[in-house]
Amino acid sequence: MSVKANKELVRRFYETIEQENMRHLTISAIKTLYFIRKLISRFLV
Numbered sequence: 001m002s003v004k005a006n007k008e009l010v011r012r013f014y015e016t017i018e019q020e021n022m023r024h025l026t027i028s029a030i031k032t033l034y035f036i037r038k039l040i041s042r043f044l045v
Contacts, residue, residue: 006035 009031016024 009035 013028
């Protein structure tokens with residue numbers, strides 16, 4: 001995931017919080033957790 005894609009993900013996350021749209025918030029959280037899991041797995045290998 002590129003820096004630009006990460007910035008867009010974070011921007012959408014905060015916009016969603018402001019709009020209180022829980023469905024999109026959940027989707028964003030899942031994508032973020034998936035990214036973190038991939039990042040951690042690179043360091044553990």
